[in-house]
Amino acid sequence: MPGGSIYVQQDEKYTGSSPQWWYEKFWREGAQNRRRSRVVKAAVGFVLGYAVALRFDLAGLVLGLLFAGIVAGADWWIDWRSFQKTAVWRGRRHGETITGKHLRRSLGRHGYSVLDGRAIRGQASIDHLVIGPAGVWLIDNESWSPDTELACYAGRLFFGEKYGTKVAKPLVEAAEAFAELLSRETRIPVTITPMLAVHCGMLPRGGLLQAEGLTLLKPRLVAKQIKAVEGAVLNDEQIELLTRTAARELQRA
Incomplete structure (x- = not known):
């Protein structure tokens, strides 16, 4: 051999x-x-x-x-x-389906819109775009082996012994690109917060990690984290306009 x-x-x-x-x-x-x-x-x-x-x-x-x-x-x-808990990593379930259900169940009645599988033509694609009173979020899904430790050291993201920049940077850039497009088309200043729903892997106690401009957390905590943001920066009309614009300008991935 x-x-x-x-x-x-x-x-x-x-x-x-x-x-x-x-x-x-x-x-x-x-x-x-x-x-x-x-x-x-x-x-x-x-x-x-x-x-x-x-x-x-x-x-x-x-x-x-x-x-x-x-x-x-x-x-x-x-x-x-x-x-x-390893079902997504094993390919037995789809992470975007699980997270999408959590988002709609928890955020729908609070005035939030959830768009699934969106992309800027020829550029970045993401699993979910959430628009609501407290702002706009871009959410993607990922899964690692059960023994992979996700951690932050000296401000850098690590997946086991590997740097996490290759995962974090594209999501941060996608959030910036989506925000630029929506701001330009609606003339509403928009900042989009990127998140990564982690379906398998060892997150720190509490199930949340922030590093390199990205928030990583368990899928069940995504809606909770969004609802925890205080203050309303968007009214109903702005939410509707942003949602309609995103549905029109962002193609389905």
Whole structure:
């Protein structure tokens, strides 16, 4: 095998297919160990429930089974949730669909418009453009492997050991280009804030990171971050004009 050793047998799990494929393979192979661990945890829950029942003179078997069921259910939910968090990275779900639903559900009733999949002809494209009372936001979606740490050091963005400038710079430039176009066409001074919804990857505690002019955050936090901006800079007429102009001037990506 090229690059291998004739003296050391190759381990197949380090060769071949994509990281996503191997992640799913190892997840399936680990199902039996997870079930065994769940049984042990449920047994501990049963003992704890039985002890509590004896302490308060309750039905020991019933309370023990109840505790065991709660522990097993919680353990299953945590495992399932951790796997589902990688769905976008594994290509099983579309990040723009998830974020779009969050935005419409949380912002629609607060006077915000959401345009999906827009692009300046021949230039940048983005997943969502949000226009509302507190301003305008450009939102894109991205996903990294579950063990990739997203961090900021000395003002620079890092994805693991790699610089994040190649990701941040195009989004910041796209926000500037979109703002210039909308300001020119509507004669309303517009500044657009770029955001990146991170569907998989290790963000700092709190699920939010700001660096190099870009805000990175969990998809469920995007609408919350927008609503947290105080003060209204756009009225209803301006919001409508900007939305109509964006829908007309920005082609669907």
